[in-house]
Every structure is written in C-alpha cells, then in structure tokens.
C-alpha cells in the first residue's frame with residue numbers, strides 16, 4: 001500500500017526549501033493541510049495578519065496546483081482534526097516544520113507523542129530559522145543574552161543548505177473533505193484593506209521578486225540607508241518571512257554565494273530574527289513579562305486619551321503620527337519608526353509596552369511573536385541586551401535626523417504637507433504666519449503635542465528611579 005503523508009502547514013507556505021513538504025513528497029502521496037486552530041494564539045492574530053494569511057493560502061493553493069498538488073483546509077482543534085483526517089485518508093505519517101510559538105510548540109510535542117502512540121509516523125523539521133533556536137548556546141549550555149555574542153557564535157556554524165524545490169506532487173483522491181479557504185472567514189467584511197491590497201502581492205514568486213529587487217537595487221545602500229524611512233533601502237520582506245513564504249536559509253546561502261561584501265549587515269538583521277526566537281524558546285513568558293524583573297514594579301500611567309491619540313496617529317509629534325498612520329494603512333512600519341513610536345508610548349506616555357505590543361500584533365501583517373516581543377522589550381528597556389531605559393528618544397530630533405526633508409511625514413500626515421522642512425518636525429514651534437500659509441491650524445487641522453517632551457522625559461526618569 002502506498003504511503004500517504006499529511007504535511008501540517010503553519011508558517012511555511014512555499015515549495016522551495018520546504019523540508020516537511022519535500023520529505024513527504026519523496027515518501028508517496030501528500031496531503032498539504034492547513035488547520036485554523038482557534039486554540040492557538042497563532043489563529044488569534046489581528047485582522048491585518050488574517051487578511052495576509054488568506055491571500056497567501058490562495059496563492060499557495062495555486063502554486064501547489066501548478067505542481068499537480070493542492071492545499072486542503074480545515075478548522076478546529078489540531079489533534080481532533082488530524083485524528084479525523086488520518087481515519088478518513090488512511091494517512092500513515094504526519095510531518096511538519098516546527099513552530100516556536102510557546103503554546104503551539106507545547107501542543108506539537110503532545111501531538112507528536114499521541115500520534116506516535118497510535119502508530120502514525122511523525123517527523124518534524126527546521127523550516128523557519130537559520131538554525132533551531134536551542135542550537136546556539138554558551139559553553140555552559142545557557143542561552144546567549146547578548147546579541148553580538150550570539151551573532152559571532154552563529155556565524156561560526158554551518159547553516160544547512162536549502163532542500164531542493166518540490167517540483168511535482170502526488171496527491172490522494174480525497175476531494176470531498178475539508179473546507180474552502182473562504183470558509184475560514186479571514187477576510188474582514190468591511191473592505192478597509194484596499195491600500196494593503198495595492199501594496200502587498202502574496203505568494204512565493206512575489207517574495208522572490210522582492211528579494212532579488214532588494215539585492216539588485218538596495219543591498220549596496222542597506223548599511224547606510226536602512227534607517228531612513230523614505231529612502232526605502234530596507235527589504236520589506238518581513239511579511240513574507242512571518243508566514244514562511246520565503247526561506248531565510250535560501251536567502252542566507254544566496255547572499256553568501258554571491259560574495260557581495262555588502263551582505264553582512266543584512267545577514268546580521270536576519271540573525272536578529274534567530275536571536276529573538278532563541279529568547280522566546282528560553283523565556284516563553286517574554287511576550288507578557290519583562291525579562292528584567294525589576295520592571296514588574298514599574299508604575300505605568302496608562303491614560304486612555306493618550307492611548308487613543310497614539311493609536312490614531314494624533315499625538316502632535318509628526319514622526320510618531322506618520323508611523324502610526326503608515327501602520328494602519330499598510331500593515332507595516334519602518335524599523336526606525338517602530339522604535340520611535342514604541343519609545344514614545346512607553347516613555348513619553350508611560351503606557352505599558354505589552355499594550356503597544358498587542359496593538360502591533362493586531363495591526364501588523366508581519367506580526368511575529370518572537371520579533372515583536374523582543375522589539376518592544378528592547379525599546380522599553382526591560383529586555384535582554386535592551387536599550388537602557390534612560391536613553392529616551394527625542395521624537396523631534398529623531399525625525400530631523402532620519403527624515404530630514406520630511407518626505408515620510410508628508411506622505412502619511414498630508415495636512416502638514418506645505419510646512420517648510422524647518423517646521424515639519426515640530427509644527428507647534430512654527431510662527432503663526434508660517435502655519436497659516438501652510439493651511440495648518442494647530443488644535444484643529446493638526447493636534448498640539450499631547451505631552452511636552454522635556455517634562456515627559458523627566459517624568460519617565462522619575463518613574464525609572466523608583467525601580468532602579
């Protein structure tokens with residue numbers, strides 16, 4: 001009898017360097033299966049991520065069809081759904097690439113035990129990172145807490161080569177079971193996602209094009225230009241990495257083999273991603289709890305009016321407002337601006353980083369538990385290898401430095417469009433005649449700053465003093 005293998009998909013919607021799918025395709029007939037499991041936080045992502053997931057399920061289904069395969073869909077508790085599928089299809093094995101969301105990871109361990117005890121062959125693979133997150137450790141076996149040491153250690157390792165692309169598949173004749181992608185109801189009823197639709201092209205081919213366009217046009221300037229939001233020298237690959245539409249190992253080997261000396265800064269960023277997964281594995285509470293315990297005593301103020309102003313991009317600090325509006329419209333925000341808005345929320349407004357992290361998780365299409373938690377803890381000063389708390393970004397000087405001509409602000413805060421460069425970063429300091437000729441009425445067409453930078457900084461440092 002021919003083997004039938006179910007490949008459980010989560011974060012790996014691709015046919016290149018897809019270890020579970022590749023190994024299954026060598027064994028016999030394959031059932032690529034996506035289960036929307038409401039019991040996992042993975043399925044509880046926000047509407048932007050769900051929209052992105054829908055687009056990519058559709059795209060992956062087409063890709064699989066082009067190699068004689070198809071994608072099956074179901075929903076429910078993973079273990080229950082799998083038991084039903086194994087019974088109905090006679091599957092002899094279940095393979096998956098590991099997912100390191102702490103709840104999914106734990107669930108998968110139980111799943112593996114239970115399936116194995118029923119005589120089902122279980123195989124798991126590394127499909128998301130350069131190396132499994134437990135691999136890079138110090139001599140004494142403890143995890144690295146400092147990124148630079150982690151990076152140096154990882155760079156000494158051999159990164160496994162990508163597995164060959166799956167070129168054709170054999171699927172069993174089981175058309176009758178499962179759901180249609182649209183039955184998962186991932187697309188919001190109100191079509192607010194029009195801008196995202198025009199920016200983000202789903203699927204593996206689009207991801208590859210984006211990667212090669214980045215390598216050809218931006219890699220040279222990445223080191224010096226990646227901090228400037230309107231220069232667009234960053235890759236915008238995070239939405240593709242977050243769903244595994246592109247393989248990080250394939251990117252790594254492509255860059256190494258091309259021997260471009262400019263690649264290393266970009267490789268370093270990819271390694272930050274491995275570092276954040278290592279932190280998540282070793283500190284599974286890090287999405288909720290500060291890694292430095294003293295921060296548990298931090299007195300947050302959590303003012304609701306300030307929170308609303310931040311989420312809506314109406315703080316009166318143009319760079320913060322531009323970032324928050326970019327996020328709302330596109331599901332993405334530039335890295336430097338993520339740091340500025342996160343610092344503003346946690347330090348100027350004293351709103352807990354966990355609340356900001358939740359907002360990001362719900363609105364980003366690249367929402368990634370490991371990267372998001374590390375990013376927020378880093379900015380808030382409570383994370384490993386974090387920016388010290390007392391280093392409080394001045395949003396105006398950050399804006400003057402990284403968006404000198406105000407192009408990024410002009411794009412996302414169009415009501416300030418006509419202000420001269422000198423005042424675009426700080427409209428509240430502009431003389432009345434300049435505001436009038438630019439059509440800006442402070443407090444009406446654009447808000448006055450909701451907090452004063454100097455006093456907010458002083459207040460934040462006083463709060464920090466209490467826990468030092």
Ligand SMILES: Cc1cc2nc3c(=O)[nH]c(=O)nc-3n(C[C@H](O)[C@H](O)[C@H](O)COP(=O)(O)OP(=O)(O)OC[C@H]3O[C@@H](n4cnc5c(N)ncnc54)[C@H](O)[C@@H]3O)c2cc1C
Nearest residue numbers: 234235236237238269270272273335367368371372375376
């Ligand atoms: C507060 C905050 C929240 C964040 N939330 C997320 C998130 O939910 N999902 C997410 O993917 N990234 C997150 N990041 C990290 C980073 O901002 C994004 O990965 C990056 O902006 C994505 O843009 P890009 O693909 O153009 O990056 P590039 O500069 O082109 O970098 C290439 C890739 O390297 C990885 N990378 C780059 N910077 C980082 C970093 N600081 N930490 C970890 N990996 C990195 C990403 O996978 C990225 O796609 C967050 C950062 C901060 C400060």
